[in-house]
Amino acid sequence: MMAFFHPYVLFALPFALLPLGLRWLRSFDVPRLGSRPVDARSRLIDRGLPIAGFIAISSLVLGVSGPYLKGGSVPYRGQGSNLVVLIDRSSSMDDSFAGRTPDGGEESKSAAARRILQDFIAGRPDDRIGIAAFSTAPLQVLPMTTSRSAIRAAIDAQAERGLSQTDVGRGLALAMEMMRDSTTVGSRAVVMVSDGAAVIAPDVQKQLRELALEQQVNLYWLYLRTEGAKSIFDDGAPGEANTAQTRPERHLHLFLQRLGITYRAFEAEGPEAVQQAIDEIGKMETRPILTERMIPRRDLDWICYLLAAAAAGILTLARWLERPYAPVMPAPLMRRS
Amino acid sequence: MxxxxxxxxxxxxxxxxxxxxxGIPRKQHLTDALVVVDITRSMNVRDMQGESRLDYVRRALRDWIAARPCGSRIGLALFTERRSVTLFEPVEICADFSSVAGSLAGLDWRMAWEGDSMISKGLDYSLDRARELGVPLIFVTDGHEAPPLPYAGPAGFAGDSPGGLILGVGGDAPAPIPKFDDLGREVGFYDPEDVQHAPARIGAPPSDASERPGYHPRNNPYGESDLEGNEHLSELRQVYLQDLAEDRELGFLRLADGGAAIDRALLQYAPTHSVRVTRSxxxxxxxxxxxxxxxxxxxxxxxFTRTERRFHDYRTHSHRGFLRRHIGVVGKSARSYAATGRRDSDNRGRAL
The missing domain is CATH 4.10.860 (DNA Excision Repair, Uvrb; Chain A)
Known part of the structure; x- marks a missing residue:
């Protein structure tokens, strides 16, 4: 789309008709040149000069009005996915995988998750990514975007110390809601990074089931297991307490399996395992996606000015070659001696 | 000629x-900012020409950011309880305008993880956070402390202020605060008995406590004071916010003063960094x-140049003496006479 910085300058365009009516070179009162044969060069000059004048004036007017091609987004087919990253902001994420406050050499769970997510996103240039966080309440951090700088800034900002509790259910609901912004072509995935879970209220469970059917997302749960915590994949020894209250993670896993969507859980007990899990998600979520690419604004005025300079150059050349008409007078009949 | x-x-x-x-190079002063938006309940009051304060903030901030010069950076955070939480660190506003606008539009009172609204504590936390990020702070709030501050007032600010502004929103007349149920449906307004009116009973009692009803030096050193109050209504607490701003080397103005006023105040209260831009x-x-x-x-x-006019004169009046003066011109023009006119009817030729 073309647009102008100063569109009102275009009102001066009629001046470009000036050369069609008025001559650039001088005219003289001379007797009957028409009897001379018409030569091609003269005709070329005769027609060329008004055209050069027209081009010079009109392109100068266009140049001053400042034409530019609007930037914006162009559709683009890439390899990637619509991704919503759902990050746990509960305060336990600030602990290390060993469940302690991290000291010098250790990395907290949230720092490890951030670092690995940054690498992951840097390696997937075509993804549309949205970021959500949850604690006691779900937070929409960044709506789906292709801007890498915004995504990086949003993930970096999660370095702030955590909030309070963990309400996974509403967080998941928000992440699935954010999928409404996704493109129709391309896979849709929610990657949840959390180190714990909580009981999901029955009404939120119902809402999640409906949303999952409606949105058809692929769900990945990256469970950052603290040392000593029980695995989400096994029920434990017979006779051990196994209810939603005592083992919310296990029961969240079971609930997510029943959602009727593609779901996969990864259990990571250290940064290396997180890296492996993320790599695997990356492999599974690389499919063709119709996304968009931003193009910057492009100024076009220099083209107009160059054209005007060329036309004005022709006009100048014509003036330079112009010679005043001076007919040869008949020699006087008598000379003064 | x-x-x-x-x-x-x-x-x-x-x-x-x-x-x-x-182009001529010019220095442009840019200010970055961490914008912290209050999302506590009092921000739902609909006293900005019928709009809720939060709706107004979203719209006004978006318009303000849209009018800022490219190159300035904006980070977004929200405040509730006694701290802020940063959604994203400062990003360049032109490249990432849609993301900034999208996140701003997504701000909602439902994001609040707790219902308290301890403005002064939240402000101090936000100042620290902004200093960490190395940008000035813009704190957008109505100044409604809930629960009310202790008698001693807000704690003084000890750290280094990164500079910035407090932007006030809200009307001058107290207005009722909408109340929502568990599912987020509006169910009327807060009543006087829903909220705490008296300052928190922490710290020193007020100096006039002994005159209050029910005062007892040991058993009730603050006196009865939670009997009535207007804490269930909310207005812009401008004087309080001005005091807070002054203590923290911040400026105060109303968000409704407009983007130009905010930019001017930012120049005054916040450090700028300059970039060279060329104006074409x-x-x-x-x-x-x-x-x-x-x-x-x-x-x-x-x-007609002078020569030709004379020539013209010569043709009509006198031949004499002209050629001798202009012999050179005649010689030249005879050569260039070749390219001439073409129309039979027109006896006015064109010479090149």
Whole structure:
């Protein structure tokens, strides 16, 4: 789309008709040149000069009005996915995988998750990514975007110390809601990074089931297991307490399996395992996606000015070659001696 | 004669200069900011011309950011309880405007993880956070502390202030605060008995406590004071916010003062960093060339030089003496006589 910085300058365009009516070179009162044969060069000059004048004036007017091609987004087919990253902001994420406050050499769970997510996103240039966080309440951090700088800034900002509790259910609901912004072509995935879970209220469970059917997302749960915590994949020894209250993670896993969507859980007990899990998600979520690419604004005025300079150059050349008409007078009949 | 060539050559030169896109370099002062938006319940009060305060903040901030110069950076955070939480660190506003606007539009009171609204604590936390990020702070709030501050008032600010502004929102008349149920449906307004009216009973009691009903030096050193109050209504607490701002080297103004006022205040209260921008001179140069060309065309299409006018005179009046003076001219023009007119009916030729 073309647009102008100063569109009102275009009102001066009629001046470009000036050369069609008025001559650039001088005219003289001379007797009957028409009897001379018409030569091609003269005709070329005769027609060329008004055209050069027209081009010079009109392109100068266009140049001053400042034409530019609007930037914006162009559709683009890439390899990637619509991704919503759902990050746990509960305060336990600030602990290390060993469940302690991290000291010098250790990395907290949230720092490890951030670092690995940054690498992951840097390696997937075509993804549309949205970021959500949850604690006691779900937070929409960044709506789906292709801007890498915004995504990086949003993930970096999660370095702030955590909030309070963990309400996974509403967080998941928000992440699935954010999928409404996704493109129709391309896979849709929610990657949840959390180190714990909580009981999901029955009404939120119902809402999640409906949303999952409606949105058809692929769900990945990256469970950052603290040392000593029980695995989400096994029920434990017979006779051990196994209810939603005592083992919310296990029961969240079971609930997510029943959602009727593609779901996969990864259990990571250290940064290396997180890296492996993320790599695997990356492999599974690389499919063709119709996304968009931003193009910057492009100024076009220099083209107009160059054209005007060329036309004005022709006009100048014509003036330079112009010679005043001076007919040869008949020699006087008598000379003064 | 010479001007007839030099002036068109000037037009050509001007057009070429314009095409080069020359510009004058200029220093532009930019300010970054971490924008912290209060999302506590009192921000739902609908006293901004019928709009809720939060709706107004979203719209006004978006318009303000849209009008800022490219290169300035904005981070977004929200405040509730006694701290803020940063959604994203400062990003360049032109490249990431849609993300900033999208996140701003997504701000909602439902994001609040707790219902408290301890403005002064939240402000101090936000100042620390902004200093960590190395940007000034813009704190957007109505100044409604809930629960009310202790008698001693807000704690003083000890750290280094990164500078910035407090932007007040809300009307001057107390207005009711909408109340929502568990599922987020509006169910009326807060009643006087829903909220705490008296300052928190922490710290020193007020100096007039002994005159209050129910005062007892040991058992009730603060006196009965939670009997009535207007904490269930909310208005912009401008004086309180001005005091807070002054203590923390911040400026205070109302968000409704407009973007230009905010920019001016930011220049005054926040450190700036300057970038060199070039302002293109091309339109000016191009316009000069255009005017010159039009003027030339109007003036020059049948310009007679002095020589020709004399020649004209000669033809009509006297032949004598002319040729001897202009013999050189005659010789030249005889050669260039070749390219001439073509129309039979027109006896006025064109000479090149």
């Amino acid at each position: 010479r001007w007839r060539v030099v002036l068109p050559a000037t037009v050509t030169g001007l057009a070429l200069l314009a095409a080069l896109g020359l 001179l091309s339109p000016l140069i191009g316009a000069a060339g255009l005017l010159l060309l039009i003027a030339l065309w109007l003036a020059g299409h049948r310009g």
